[in-house]
Amino acid sequence: MKRTEFFSAFGITAGMLFMAPVLSSCSKSMTDSSNSNGTGGNTNGPVDFTLDLSTPAYSGLNNKGGSVVVNSIIVARTSAGTLVALSAICTHQGGPIGFESSAGQFHCPNHGSNFGLDGSVINGPAAAPLKKYNLQLTGTSLRVYA
Ligand code: FES
Known part of the structure; x- marks a missing residue:
């Protein structure tokens, strides 16, 4: 059986073969950009990174x-001196926190x-x-993790 006979036996055209990789990549892209928990923030993978507070950037x-703001997470030091890390993406329509x-x-x-320091809604x-997010400060190394 020739290749063209094989494909036509299953109703597959040359156009379908050309579109298969395109459709496959669209599906992956949509999955990668989804927000799985509905509460905003970076949920496309495990959150675990460290900031060096001795560097000018932090x-x-x-x-x-x-x-x-790092990796769509806002880290702040409150007026009381405590550190807080929350999603930097508003749960309403994705605005910047x-x-x-x-x-x-x-x-x-x-x-x-x-939003309050614990992330709770003060007003809509x-x-x-x-x-x-969780924080762990060791010297000047600040770990941010889920
Ligand atoms: S996007 Fe934040 S209040 Fe609407």
Whole structure:
């Protein structure tokens, strides 16, 4: 049996063979960009990274009110001096979360949602809390993990 006879026996055309890799890659892309827990944040894999607070990029976290966004997670030092890590993606429509140290809360500028230091909703329109991450400070090494 020739190759063309084999494919036509199963109703496969040359166009279908050409489209197979394209359809396969679209499916993978959609899976990679999904948000599996519905609470915002980086959920496309395990979260576990370390920030060196002795480097200029992260040294702001040594000061009360300092904050950085890394891997879609906002890490902040509160006015009380404690460190907090939350998803930096608003649970309403994905706006960028910022830290307002004077108010002691996290804020989304898109529609005005505010979140507490534990990620809970203070006021909407967001209805779901921000995902909270664990922190472990060893010297100047700050580990952020789920
Ligand atoms: S996207 Fe944050 S309040 Fe709407």
